[in-house]
Amino acid sequence: MTLVLADWLISSADQPAQQGWGVRVVDGVVDHIGPNTELLTTYPDDDIVDAADHIVMPGFVNAHVHLYGTLAHGIPPVEGAAPDGFWSFLEDYWWPKVEDALDIAMIEAATDYVCAEMLRSGTTTFYDILEAPNAIPDALLAQKEVVERRGMRGLLSFEATERAGVEIARLGLEENARLIDSCGPGDLVGGLMSWHTVFTCSADYIVEAFGMAADRGVMSHAHVNEGVHEGEWAEANLGQRTVEFYDSIGVAGPHFLASQCVQLSDHERDLLAERDVRVTHMPLSNCEVGGGIAPMPELLDAGVTVGLGSDGYVNDFYEVMRGAFLLHKARLQDPRAMPAETVLEMATLGGAKALGLDRVGCLLPGWSADLQVVDARFPTPITQHNIADQIVLWRNHSHVRDVMVAGLWRVRRGEVLGADIDRLLAHSREQAVRLWEVGR
Numbered sequence: 001m002t003l004v005l006a007d008w009l010i011s012s013a014d015q016p017a018q019q020g021w022g023v024r025v026v027d028g029v030v031d032h033i034g035p036n037t038e039l040l041t042t043y044p045d046d047d048i049v050d051a052a053d054h055i056v057m058p059g060f061v062n063a064h065v066h067l068y069g070t071l072a073h074g075i076p077p078v079e080g081a082a083p084d085g086f087w088s089f090l091e092d093y094w095w096p097k098v099e100d101a102l103d104i105a106m107i108e109a110a111t112d113y114v115c116a117e118m119l120r121s122g123t124t125t126f127y128d129i130l131e132a133p134n135a136i137p138d139a140l141l142a143q144k145e146v147v148e149r150r151g152m153r154g155l156l157s158f159e160a161t162e163r164a165g166v167e168i169a170r171l172g173l174e175e176n177a178r179l180i181d182s183c184g185p186g187d188l189v190g191g192l193m194s195w196h197t198v199f200t201c202s203a204d205y206i207v208e209a210f211g212m213a214a215d216r217g218v219m220s221h222a223h224v225n226e227g228v229h230e231g232e233w234a235e236a237n238l239g240q241r242t243v244e245f246y247d248s249i250g251v252a253g254p255h256f257l258a259s260q261c262v263q264l265s266d267h268e269r270d271l272l273a274e275r276d277v278r279v280t281h282m283p284l285s286n287c288e289v290g291g292g293i294a295p296m297p298e299l300l301d302a303g304v305t306v307g308l309g310s311d312g313y314v315n316d317f318y319e320v321m322r323g324a325f326l327l328h329k330a331r332l333q334d335p336r337a338m339p340a341e342t343v344l345e346m347a348t349l350g351g352a353k354a355l356g357l358d359r360v361g362c363l364l365p366g367w368s369a370d371l372q373v374v375d376a377r378f379p380t381p382i383t384q385h386n387i388a389d390q391i392v393l394w395r396n397h398s399h400v401r402d403v404m405v406a407g408l409w410r411v412r413r414g415e416v417l418g419a420d421i422d423r424l425l426a427h428s429r430e431q432a433v434r435l436w437e438v439g440r
Contacts, residue, residue, distance in 0.1 A: 001043065002046060003023075004051055004371070005050060007053055007054060010058070010344075011363045013341060013348050020035055022035075028407030029359075059123060059372050062308075063355055065312050066128065067128050068106065068107055068312070072098045077093070085290070086289060101438040112428075114315055115146065116419045117315050121397035122318075122374065122397070123315075125152070125153040125352065125357070125405075126154050127221075136172065139175065140158055140178070140191070143156055144183075150410070151188070152410070159172070160205075161195065162205055176193050176213075191218060192221050193213035194220070194222065195222050199229070218356075219256070222257075224242055225241075226263075226286070230242050230263075241265055243267075243271045246258075252277050253277065256277050262293070273303055276305075278353070279306045279354065280306070280354055281346065282310065282311040284313050284319070285312075300342065307352075307355065308350070316397045318399075321344065324343045339388075348362070372403050372404075
């Protein structure tokens with residue numbers, strides 16, 4: 001039994017922070033929250049973690065990441081020039097130079113390093129999407145071993161696609177099924193079904209994948225309208241836009257996770273809300289690929305469940321939150337858009353809801369003890385009304401002292417337990433060099 005006694009406790013991003021409160025952890029779950037004095041009096045024999053001058057709050061849920069993406073950071077551009085659009089980004093750069101060049105050794109190295117990177121910045125849960133057509137079968141099972149060793153809560157999937165031929169298409173579905181079937185109900189690691197897009201997957205293939213997920217009681221995921229290309233392609237080839245097509249084949253619903261959702265028609269926005277489709281938002285990577293700025297304030301106002309993701313681009317989740325906080329204010333020319341409390345909820349409880357996770361994303365009795373301890377020594381006083389702004393605007397990974405996942409400490413005093421960061425970094429660089437050579 002452990003008491004974590006803080007200056008401030010954020011038990012849930014949608015509830016007021018409490019000054020001088022802490023949390024009691026028993027057997028991997030939150031047992032009690034309350035004033036520090038009450039916890040000390042009631043549980044005098046518990047181990048005590050002093051979090052004075054710190055905030056205790058839920059660990060982040062990175063609801064969309066490509067762990068392998070870290071190996072592409074700084075990769076030489078195609079023939080000395082950057083891609084000039086979303087389609088050229090995929091066809092000339094991302095597919096041939098990154099995804100098609102990946103092997104299991106590269107994937108393992110990236111997974112190990114990025115898990116440590118995420119832990120250091122307060123992320124306790126993530127959903128990863130792997131597309132590496134030449135690394136299957138068994139790439140997901142190799143990833144699973146790494147994630148289990150790091151002690152994170154992770155959902156894994158392979159981005160199945162028909163773009164690489166019939167054999168790879170079949171292997172992609174089987175890769176997802178094998179991973180899902182290998183996970184038990186109480187495991188920290190689980191699986192989702194994933195396919196790429198409507199322009200790389202046929203209707204029959206998507207319906208088959210969705211049915212395989214339903215048979216296994218898991219959600220399905222696809223990228224949706226990351227730029228203008230998919231919606232325009234769907235209109236020209238399917239006679240309707242992307243979300244409309246998903247609705248017509250029975251996929252659009254609460255068991256479907258649509259990531260990106262940048263370029264949406266008004267009708268597509270309405271359908272996402274009406275069908276209770278889950279959505280994940282990647283504000284920084286959407287800018288990097290020139291996709292645009294997704295209409296997340298509008299989707300939130302319509303009642304859509306939205307989680308936040310890094311896309312494997314910038315994995316310090318404080319930076320991702322800052323992007324979400326600032327970009328929408330600029331797009332809408334409204335400083336009231338996307339308040340810090342909303343962003344913090346997207347980064348915690350919203351992400352857990354988007355992924356269909358139960359009792360994750362809050363620090364309430366009976367919920368999983370996934371938490372972070374964050375430096376609260378700001379140059380101005382913390383109050384209930386400004387604590388979310390203080391966190392979203394003026395913290396980063398360097399301010400995270402401790403991280404707990406399912407009641408076990410994974411980071412203490414800024415150090416990832418059981419991880420030699422220098423070794424992980426060196427190994428990642430070695431594999432990145434291999435990737436860059438293969439992808440030339």
